[in-house]
Amino acid sequence: MTTAIVVDDEQHIVEYVQAKLATLWPQLNIVGTANNGRTALAAARELNPDIAFLDIHMPGMTGLELAEALPPACKIVFITAYDQFALAAFEQAAVDYLLKPIQDERLRQTVTRLQQRAHTDANERQNLIAAIKQALPQKQDRYLQWIRAGLSDTTQLIAVEEVIYFQADQKYTTVVTPTGEHLIRRSIKDLEVQLDPAQFWRVHRGIIVRVEQIVKATRDLRGRYTLTLRDSADTLRSSASYSHHFKQM
Amino acid sequence: MALKPQHTEWEKFHQPWQTLGYTTLFALGISVMSWLFDGQSDWGTHVVVSLSIGWSIVLAFIALNGLMNRVLNPYVAPIPIITLGLSIGLIISGWLVTNNMWYFFAEDFSTLVTGIFFGVVGTTIFATRARLKTASEQLVQAHLIQERQEKLMAESELKILQAQIEPHFLFNTLSNIAGLIRHNPDAAEQTLVNLTTLLRAALGRTRTGHTTLAQELEIAKAYLEIQSIRMQGRLTYRITCAPGAGHVPLPPLLVQPLVENAVKHGIDPSESGGQILVDAALAEQMLTITVTDTGIGFQDHPPTRGTGTGLGNIRERLAAIFGDRASLTLHEHPPQGTRAQLTLPGTGIA
Numbered sequence: 262m263t264t265a266i267v268v269d270d271e272q273h274i275v276e277y278v279q280a281k282l283a284t285l286w287p288q289l290n291i292v293g294t295a296n297n298g299r300t301a302l303a304a305a306r307e308l309n310p311d312i313a314f315l316d317i318h319m320p321g322m323t324g325l326e327l328a329e330a331l332p333p334a335c336k337i338v339f340i341t342a343y344d345q346f347a348l349a350a351f352e353q354a355a356v357d358y359l360l361k362p363i364q365d366e367r368l369r370q371t372v373t374r375l376q377q378r379a380h381t382d383a384n385e386r387q388n389l390i391a392a393i394k395q396a397l398p399q400k401q402d403r404y405l406q407w408i409r410a411g412l413s414d415t416t417q418l419i420a421v422e423e424v425i426y427f428q429a430d431q432k433y434t435t436v437v438t439p440t441g442e443h444l445i446r447r448s449i450k451d452l453e454v455q456l457d458p459a460q461f462w463r464v465h466r467g468i469i470v471r472v473e474q475i476v477k478a479t480r481d482l483r484g485r486y487t488l489t490l491r492d493s494a495d496t497l498r499s500s501a502s503y504s505h506h507f508k509q510m
Numbered sequence: 511m512a513l514k515p516q517h518t519e520w521e522k523f524h525q526p527w528q529t530l531g532y533t534t535l536f537a538l539g540i541s542v543m544s545w546l547f548d549g550q551s552d553w554g555t556h557v558v559v560s561l562s563i564g565w566s567i568v569l570a571f572i573a574l575n576g577l578m579n580r581v582l583n584p585y586v587a588p589i590p591i592i593t594l595g596l597s598i599g600l601i602i603s604g605w606l607v608t609n610n611m612w613y614f615f616a617e618d619f620s621t622l623v624t625g626i627f628f629g630v631v632g633t634t635i636f637a638t639r640a641r642l643k644t645a646s647e648q649l650v651q652a653h654l655i656q657e658r659q660e661k662l663m664a665e666s667e668l669k670i671l672q673a674q675i676e677p678h679f680l681f682n683t684l685s686n687i688a689g690l691i692r693h694n695p696d697a698a699e700q701t702l703v704n705l706t707t708l709l710r711a712a713l714g715r716t717r718t719g720h721t722t723l724a725q726e727l728e729i730a731k732a733y734l735e736i737q738s739i740r741m742q743g744r745l746t747y748r749i750t751c752a753p754g755a756g757h758v759p760l761p762p763l764l765v766q767p768l769v770e771n772a773v774k775h776g777i778d779p780s781e782s783g784g785q786i787l788v789d790a791a792l793a794e795q796m797l798t799i800t801v802t803d804t805g806i807g808f809q810d811h812p813p814t815r816g817t818g819t820g821l822g823n824i825r826e827r828l829a830a831i832f833g834d835r836a837s838l839t840l841h842e843h844p845p846q847g848t849r850a851q852l853t854l855p856g857t858g859i860a
Contacts, residue, residue, distance in 0.1 A: 271740055277689035297781050320744075321781045343681035361685030407808050409842065418808050418840040418848070423822055440825060440837065476651070482527075482572070 263376075266293040266308065268301040268327070269316035269340060274361070278314055278340070281363060286372045298322025305331050312375060314359070317341045329390055336378065337386065338371055351393070405455040408436060410443035419443060425474050425493050427452055429467030439492045462506045464488065464499035478507045529636060530568055536635075537564035540628050558606050563599030563625050567633070570595030588637075592629045600625060662826070675712045680705075686740050697739050704732040711762075720859055723790055723797070724756035726765040730788055733766060737773050744783025745773065751790045758797055759858040761831055767820050768801040768850045776805025776848055784847065795856040804847040808840075824852075831859060 265282070269275045275294045282289055292308045295301035298321050305313060313335050317324035328337050339351065342361040351358045357371050408419045423438045429449045436443045453463050463469045470488065477489040484501040499507070541556035548556070570591050578587040600622060604613035614621045683705050690698035711729045727749055738745040769788060777784045784804035791798050821838060828836040836854035843849040 271686065271689070272742060273689040273694065274685065276693065280692075299781075320779050342685055343677040361681060362688035363685070415849075416842040418842065420821060420840075439829075 262288065262290050263312065264290045264292045264308065264310045265312040265314065266295065266301065266304055266310045267291060267314045268295045268298070268319070268324070269314075270296050270319040271316075272296055274316070274340070278359075278363065281365065281368055282372075285365070285369055286376075289372075298324070298327045301327055302330055305335065310335060312336045312338065314338045314340055325390060325393060328386070333386065336375060338375070404457040405452070408443075408445060408447075410436065410445050417443065421456065424471060425490060426468060426470040426495075426497060427461075437493060437495070464497065464503050464506065466500060466503070468497055468499070470497060480507070530565065532636070533564045533568045533632070534561065536628075536632055537561045540564075540624075544624060555607055559599075559603040559621060560628075562603035562606065563596060563629065564632070566599035566602065567592055567595030567629055570598065571633075588633055592626075592633060596622075596625050596629050675708060682740065683736055686736075690739075701736055701739055704736045707732040708736075720759050721762045722756065723751065723758045723760055723765075723799075723858070726760055726762075727751055727756075727788065727790065730765050730769045733769055734773070734786060734788075737777075741777070741783060744780075745777050745786065746784075747786040747788070749788040752792045755790050755792045755797060755856075758856065760854075761827060761859055764824060764828075764852060765799060765801070767824060768799075768852065771820060771850065772801050772803035772805065772848065776803035776807070778805075780806045792856050797854055797856045797858070799852040800849055801852075802843055802847065802849045804843070807842060807847050821850075828852075828854065 267275050267278050267282075269278070275296070279291055279294070282291065289312075292310055293304040295304050296319075298319050301313075301315070302322070309332060311334070313328075313331055315324035315327055315337060317339055318341065319327075324339055324341075328339075331337065337357070339358040340361060340363070341348075341358065348358075348360075357374060359367060359371060404421075406421050408421060408424070410417045410419055419436060419438060423440075425437045425439065427449060428435045428437065430444065432446070432448075433444050434447055434449055434452065436445055449463070449467055449469060453461075453469060456469065460472055461469050462472050464486070470490070474490045474492060475488050476491050478486040478499075479489070480486050484504060486499040486504050486507050488497040488499060490497065537560040538557065541553065541560040544560065545551075545553045545556040571588075574591050574594070575587070578591055581587075582590075600614040601611045603621075604615075605611045607613070610617075683701060687698050687701050687705075690701065708729060711725075731749055734745070734747040734749075738747060765788070769786065772786050777786065786804075787800075787802045789800050789802075791800075821840065825838050828838060832854055836852075838850065838852050841849045841851065
């Protein structure tokens, strides 16, 4: 008998899929359900199901991450609401997927395909997941996105996306945004390695500036540049040793 | 964004090497002419004299232009600079050619006259060139600024629309209703009614341009109710409003994006979920709206992204309407979660 698990962070979707499958594929034995990736993985390892219906968007561990960790023999059907990136990837990779709200006809087609397909190829699945991941918008989690600035008793959060420039101020660093300045206890050197180099340039020993903010770079005889900024009246001075950014301009 | 006051044309020597190069060519031209007229000394002497004068004037400009423009009227400023540059040039060339620094001041005045003439002509040519360049740069910059503003306008309108009803949220909610309709018809009906509230607000309000705090909180409630049904036990919420604050007129969609952020980036990524508190308080003629969640809080490298842009959009709109009298800040909420705080004049947009 074919076995399956159904995983969705919303319990009533799990129940809904279960009920639909019961009428469309009565022989299918749903051996387990779960509401998050981690319990689903534990269940899959214990029950070793033939098929897994997986919601993509779940807290903790996403459906894609879960799919990668499932036993290779397990066939996977992704479930998702509107998600333009994922859908394009599914179509391209010819993956089985169900759109929320789930339509009977679509589920019937999926069931037929699952019944016809005897086994899955582990390599094939890895390739599919890789293709989907590539199509999804890249997470920029390699780079710093939030900066904590301590105010008297609370910690304010500044989005890195809003920063115009950073300027070293003795042991501290001044963070300049369109709405004001904040002092943080982090060095320019430490910030430089954590910021996206495509978005931030270090133009001086003590200055990192958002590239997008530079309106004009004026060169003087000593090879230094004076930078005019878009959202700040301040002008910045680059030093000759950090002016390689402007050479090609 | 306003155009910053431009520098006067005299100040525009931002490509000194280029200016020096052109000066050299110009001086060489003069040397040929004066050599042909003169007929006595050799061309080399004329080259030395004209280059000394030309370069001295340019260097005097580079050194003194900023200062002179601050002290003097921009039309008068070049006079002392040319005088100084010319004098230095004459002293140097006098010394180089005759070994007498004062030769061109004491013995031969023709070079002095020629120098004054070409010094003024040359400076005028360079200044005109710089001015034309500035004008075209300004034009290009003005175009860029205009384009940027138009793009921002269009983008923010689009963002307002999308902030209200994200496609993902809409389809998820519809799928929820489909899932609930059989075994929990009451919850399905509730969700449908709340979704209708959100859709009505989304379709009607962007055009009217303002709303009230009470309406904003009503929309936040509809959104939170839908999400709490979807997430079952994972999300609880509470909305409180100071008496008398409900009628305050507000620009649309200041509160809902904050509530949405709290759900999307705080509660939803957390397996155990949490609580969202929305509070509106009036104190010292200021209205403070806080949205607090007990979700995963902010990490340096968060699992979800995109909040910064949303906040930037709200800030831009606040700045356009209230100037610096309104602010939006984000704080950590110990022991867990995030607090967004919106402060604006207690009279709202009235």
